[in-house]
């Protein structure tokens with residue numbers, strides 16, 4: 557099993573390339589199931605989740621061809637051909653490893669008129685039910701039954717019908733599922749209280765490039781006029797705003813000065829505003845964002861919220877960064893019920909964080925010391941890396957497979973800007 561070893565105390569400086577967004581890739585890939593023509597996705601990050609999704613598409617009968625970029629380059633190009641589906645089932649073995657597999661439900665149902673997808677179950681950050689995915693699909697004509705751990709869905713007459721649904725709470729994944737399904741429904745669908753995350757906009761833009769008709773892109777009301785068929789397209793995945801924000805926190809905790817090359821500032825305004833409030837210099841440049849921290853960091857009060865609010869996927873990384881602030885920060889997690897799994901691990905490094913329900917009080921300024929720590933989920937793992945960069949001595953982060961889900965060649969990117977970091981294999 558691999559571990560990441562960090563010897564802390566190095567200041568980060570230089571240019572760091574930002575990869576394509578995991579969370580966009582995972583909703584663009586299933587769009588390939590909506591057409592019998594090839595879909596080519598460029599700027600796909602090289603991540604375990606993207607490989608896993610490719611495998612799922614193969615199971616359903618789609619072929620996936622990867623055009624090699626050189627090993628020293630980031631990203632790659634994948635062409636997916638789903639001429640016909642040979643299966644309409646997403647099995648438990650795949651779905652349990654990758655929750656985003658649920659995003660094939662809408663596309664398979666739209667394409668084949670039936671779908672059988674394993675229930676994903678919870679994960680380290682919370683229960684993560686899919687009731688809203690199912691209610692939204694029912695509103696556009698799906699008939700759904702839950703049997704033996706599977707969602708069994710069908711479209712009467714083989715085609716979804718369009719309809720209206722307003723989400724009681726904002727859900728990124730449910731908005732994505734119903735959008736993909738509604739694109740080829742018979743009639744118009746109106747989705748209220750839709751998620752407005754940049755990854756949803758990326759999905760809408762791809763669907764439009766494939767021939768879909770969508771109004772209200774980027775707003776909370778999406779109107780989808782179903783079309784008879786979608787065609788193939790070539791599309792580049794948006795830059796990863798969470799990866800960019802994570803490296804911004806890493807630079808800030810080391811008093812560093814880095815350029816996030818390819819990061820797109822309008823997608824990450826809440827993150828950049830929080831960095832500025834903490835005293836970090838944020839400079840938007842053509843094609844890059846510069847992050848520089850030369851003074852002490854100030855404590856923050858932050859509460860997670862759907863976009864355009866402060867992203868839950870940035871909470872753990874900010875917590876780590878704020879361990880170096882002068883004073884106590886107050887973080888409130890409103891999206892997932894169990895997203896403080898990094899707190900006991902950060903405590904092993906000397907952090908002082910008190911959790912009361914959904915709120916964490918983060919006392920800055922305690923000395924951080926390197927320690928063996930264990931990753932529990934993707935962003936929790938990144939918070940341990942960030943703390944390790946500023947800790948005295950060596951930090952060893954186990955369970956690196958969490959990081960490999962969402963950070964493309966993290967140790968290479970960080971060592972290129974001056975971190976003393978390496979991946980070691982214990983065999």
Ligand SMILES: CC(=O)N[C@H]1[C@@H](OP(=O)(O)OP(=O)(O)OC[C@H]2O[C@@H](n3ccc(=O)[nH]c3=O)[C@H](O)[C@@H]2O)O[C@H](CO)[C@@H](O)[C@@H]1O
Nearest residue numbers: 579656684685686687688689726727728729730869891892
């Ligand atoms: C692959 C991907 O893009 N993952 C992101 C997506 O996850 P995901 O799409 O799973 O997150 P949601 O936006 O759906 O979840 C938001 C909240 O709604 C609840 N909920 C959701 C669906 C449902 O049917 N019922 C229900 O109650 C969830 O438990 C959670 O409390 O958005 C999250 C919130 O920004 C991010 O943290 C994840 O990184």
Ligand SMILES: C=C(OP(=O)(O)O)C(=O)O
Nearest residue numbers: 579655656869934935962
């Ligand atoms: C929670 C995350 O991802 P997923 O929804 O794929 O678990 C994340 O990207 O932080």
